[in-house]
Amino acid sequence: MxxxxxxxxxxxxxxxxxxVVYALRAESLAAEHVLLGGAVVPRVQAGxxxxxxxxxxxxxxxxxxxxRALRAVSDVPVIFLTARExxxxxxxxxxxxxxxxxxxxxxxxxxxxxxxxxxxxxxxxAPPRWQRRDxxxxxxxxxxxxxxxxLLDLTRYEYGVLAALLERxxxxxxxxxxxxxxxxxxxxxxxRTVDTHIKTLRAxxxxxGGRAGEDPIRTHRGVGYSLDxxx
Numbered sequence: 001m002x003x004x005x006x007x008x009x010x011x012x013x014x015x016x017x018x019x020v021v022y023a024l025r026a027e028s029l030a031a032e033h034v035l036l037g038g039a040v041v042p043r044v045q046a047g048x049x050x051x052x053x054x055x056x057x058x059x060x061x062x063x064x065x066x067x068r069a070l071r072a073v074s075d076v077p078v079i080f081l082t083a084r085e086x087x088x089x090x091x092x093x094x095x096x097x098x099x100x101x102x103x104x105x106x107x108x109x110x111x112x113x114x115x116x117x118x119x120x121x122x123x124x125x126a127p128p129r130w131q132r133r134d135x136x137x138x139x140x141x142x143x144x145x146x147x148x149x150x151l152l153d154l155t156r157y158e159y160g161v162l163a164a165l166l167e168r169x170x171x172x173x174x175x176x177x178x179x180x181x182x183x184x185x186x187x188x189x190x191x192r193t194v195d196t197h198i199k200t201l202r203a204x205x206x207x208x209g210g211r212a213g214e215d216p217i218r219t220h221r222g223v224g225y226s227l228d229x230x231x
Contacts, residue, residue: 005050005119006030010040010066011081012059016104020053023108024115035059037066044074045149051115054098056082064096071097073151075130077118081106133166134229135216147216148209157182158204161197165217165227174224198225 007024009031011017017033024031034043037058043049052070056063067078079100094101100114130137130146137146143159145152145166154162160182164173173181175191183193202217218226 006032006048007051007053007115008040008043008049009033009053010035010037010058010063011053011055012036012057013055016055016081019108020111023112027112027116029112029115037061037063040066041069041073044070044076049076051077051079051119053079053081053111053115056080067096067098073146073149079111079114079118081111133169136166136229138163138166147205150208152204152208154201154204157193158197158201161194162201162227165225166229169227169229172220172224172226177224194225 007029009017009020009024011020011033012035021031021033032043032049034040035058037054038060040052040054044052054063054066058066063080063082067080070076070078077099078097079102080098081102081104083104099118102111102114130139135148139145140163145154145159145162152158152162161178164178164181175194178194179191198217198219202215205216216228216230218228220226
């Protein structure tokens with residue numbers, strides 16, 4: 001198992017968090033700790049987190065709400081920690097997308113074993129659904145694209161244009177090439193249709209976290225468009 005794998009622990013009880021961090025690091029796993037649920041999604045979006053150990057009873061929001069928000073932007077594995085033993089709580093956690101569930105008090109060694117087992121399944125399983133292209137992530141099967149960690153709300157044709165540009169970052173695609181790839185089944189479209197969708201895509205990329213004055217879609221006058229995936 002790669003030594004660089006990092007576990008994020010969201011737990012407001014310092015004694016429990018310290019014990020978990022120590023147990024993980026003793027097994028050569030990197031560990032980070034946050035006290036609030038609101039810190040989880042931004043940290044995961046920043047990258048480098050391979051699994052989240054998530055307490056249900058956090059002070060600012062429930063672990064269930066954190067998991068719901070996390071699943072909107074990431075498929076990172078989640079293991080719940082909770083003092084709740086009711087079956088309905090376990091079922092709810094799993095339905096929200098958690099991968100495992102441990103009830104307090106728990107054995108740190110067992111938790112580490114479950115973390116390792118879940119990480120191994122990730123390594124041995126199918127290729128990741130999300131394919132990263134620098135600032136972009138593409139889920140071809142689910143027809144979804146994320147930019148700087150934010151899921152873009154795209155129409156069918158907006159998705160088609162951006163996915164086509166993401167296939168070859170930096171390569172210039174003419175309007176005709178984009179029309180052939182994206183609007184092959186449309187009878188009443190024109191070259192101006194491409195320009196209109198590029199305009200709406202730029203607005204959505206900016207709203208999703210693009211920096212001021214930064215535009216990942218490049219216009220090549222008289223030729224077409226390209227994508228700077230790192231922008």
